[in-house]
Amino acid sequence: MATNKTRRVTMSDVARRAGVSRTTVSFVLNDKPGAAIPDETRRRILEAIDELGYRPNAGARALAANRSGWFGLITEIVTGPFAAEVITGAQSRAWGDRRFLLIAASEGDPAQEAAALDQMLEHRVEGLLYATTWHRAVTLPKVAREVPTVLVNCYDAEGELPCILPDEESGGHRATRRLLDAGHTRIGFINLDPAIPAAIGRREGYERALREAGIIPDPSLVIPGWATADGAYTAACELLDRPAADRPTALFCGNDRMAMGAYDAIKERGLRIPHDVAVVGFDNQELIAAYLRPKLTTLALPFESMGTKGVDMLAALAAGQPLDTHRVTIDCPLLERSSV
Amino acid sequence: MATNKTRRVTMSDVARRAGVSRTTVSFVLNDKPGAAIPDETRRRILEAIDELGYRPNAGARALAANRSGWFGLITEIVTGPFAAEVITGAQSRAWGDRRFLLIAASEGDPAQEAAALDQMLEHRVEGLLYATTWHRAVTLPKVAREVPTVLVNCYDAEGELPCILPDEESGGHRATRRLLDAGHTRIGFINLDPAIPAAIGRREGYERALREAGIIPDPSLVIPGWATADGAYTAACELLDRPAADRPTALFCGNDRMAMGAYDAIKERGLRIPHDVAVVGFDNQELIAAYLRPKLTTLALPFESMGTKGVDMLAALAAGQPLDTHRVTIDCPLLERSSV
DNA sequence: ACACGGAAGTAACGCGCGTTATTAAAGCGC
C-alpha cells in the first residue's frame, strides 16, 4: 500500500537548508543554555524553518526528552456545564506550561473509566486530574497511583490523594448572610439530600450565619427536597402556605433548578420576587440563573478555579515538589442578580 | 539533575523476561499477520507483560508506525452545552478506532485558534474537526489545509471543505407539523435573527408545513426576536395581545431560552400551557427544557450525531478514501414533553 | 544422501528528536 502522504519536513531538512548540523538546529529551537550560536547562524536557521514550513514533531520530542507534556483529565460526563468549566480552567492553565490536556469521560462506567486510564498511561501522562460532577467521596483504581493524581470536587475515601473542594460551609454562610443583610430574619432553606457533603456543609454555614446575627436557627425552616424543580416546588409550597407570621420572607435553595421550582410556587401565590420573597440559588447554572425572571442571585461552584488549581498542583507534583496542602478548599462566590 | 522517576518497563524488558527477542514481543502485541507464534511462546510473553505491568508507549509507537492516532477538535467554547455534545459524540466514535481526541478551544480569539492549530499540527493530528456553537459560515487559516478537515455546524465560506450541518428546514417543518397535528392553525413563530442560516431554513420549513396543510402563511405571525428570554417575552406579548380571533394558539420559538420568555408572557395572561397556548422550542437545552413547567417540547440540534459523523468522515479521509458527500445534513429530532 | 520448504525467531535499521562528548577553528599571550 503506497502512502500518499507527502513526507513532512524534519529537522534534518532544516539543517541541510541552513548549512549546519541537526544538532545546531535543535540548540536554536530549544534555546539551549550554554550553546554559543552566533546571530548570523541563528538567523539562517530560523529562515530555513520559515521557508520550509518546518514544525517540530511533538511526539518525537517527547520520546527523546522523556517528557510527554501531557496531563490527563478524567470526568464522569463531558456533557453538562460543570465538567466543561473544569476543562476550561485546566486547559487554559496547562497551556501556560505548554502542556496539553488529554480528556476522557468515564460516563459513570467503571470499564470505560479503566479504559480511559489505560490510554492515558500509555500516553505517559505526567499527571492525572479526576473530577466529579458532585461533591462526594470516590475510590480510584490502583493504577491511578502510578502517576501524580489530584481529585477535583471529590475526595479520596482512603484519604491518600490530594483534593480540591468547594467550601460549602462558607458558601452556605455567604448566601445566608446576604439575605440577612437584606433585612430578612426568617429564612427558609430548601436543602439537598441531607446525607451529602454539600448539604451538610451549607447547613452548617447557614446556621452559623444566623447565630452570628443573633437568630436561633429554626429547624422547621429547613426542608430537604428532591434536587429537582418539582421537588423544590413542593417544599416551597409547604413553607409559603404557613400562617403569615410563620412564613419565611426568603428562600435559600440547594441549586438553581430548585430555585426555579420555588419561583413557580412564589409566583402562583401572587407574591413578588424579591419584594415579598427573596431567593438565593446555588450552582450558577447560567442557562437558568441568568434567564429566570427576575434573574437569580446565586452562588457559583468554583469549577473553573478548581480546574486551574488542579493543574497548579499537578505541575508541582510532576516537578517533584511537595504539596503545601493536601486538601484545598475554594470559596463559592456570590453572583448578584435581581432576586434579593 | 537526578531523575526520580523509576524507569518504565519497556518491550525489551518483556522480551528478556520471556526469553525471546523484542521483535517477537512486538509481533504478539500487534497480532502481526503472517507471523507464526506458537501458543506456548505467546503465553510466555503475555505472562511476562502481566507480571511486569508493561504498558506500550503510545508516543514511541506512533513515531515508529508514522501514525499518530490523533484527531484534533477545535471548538469556539468548551463551556456551553453544544461543544460538550459534539465532544461526547466525537470522543466515543473515535474510541472505537482506538484513536484519541485532542481538544482545544479558540474562545473566539484568532490568535488562540492559531496557537491551538499549531499545537495540533505539531502533534501530527491525522484529521481536524472544527465546530462552532451556531450554524454559520467560517474561514479557516490556511494551515488547516495541511491535514484533512471537516467542519461541524458551520460551512466553508470558500466552499472547499466538507461540512456537517443540522437540517434546519426539516426542523422547522417538523416543529410546525407537530403543532398542526395537535389541531393548531394559527401558529406564531418567534424566530431568530432573520439573517442567519438557522432562521432562514426554519422559516422555509415552517411555511412549507403550513402550505402542505392548506394554510396560507401569515407573515404577521412571524416575529424576529432577540435571541433572549426577554426578547422573546416582548415578541410573545405582541402576539398574545391581539384580538382573540387573531391571536395564535401556538408558538414556535427560535430557541429554548426564548420559549422561557414566551412561557412568562403566557402565564402572566392567565393562559394555560398547552391547553390555551402550545409551545415548541428549539435546541433542547436540557437545563431549560426539562425543568420548565410544564416541560418543554422542543427540537434537538443533533450535536452528538454531528460529532460522530465528523469522526466518521475524518476516518475515511485519513484512510485516503474519497467522501461520498461533501455537505451532510442531519435531522433535528423532536423531543416530546408536555408543552403541546 | 540431498535439496527443499515451512515454522520460529532474530539482527538491524529507521522513525524524529535531545543530548553528551568531542573536534575544529579562532583568538591570545609569550
Next chain:
DNA sequence: GCGCTTTAATAACGCGCGTTACTTCCGTGT
C-alpha cells in the same frame, strides 16, 4: 613558533517501538 582558552559546530548514541530481511532448525520427499 608553542601552548592554552573560548567559540562554533558536529558525530554519535539513545528514547521505545514497527518492520524488513535474514538465519536457523526441523521434518519430508526422493
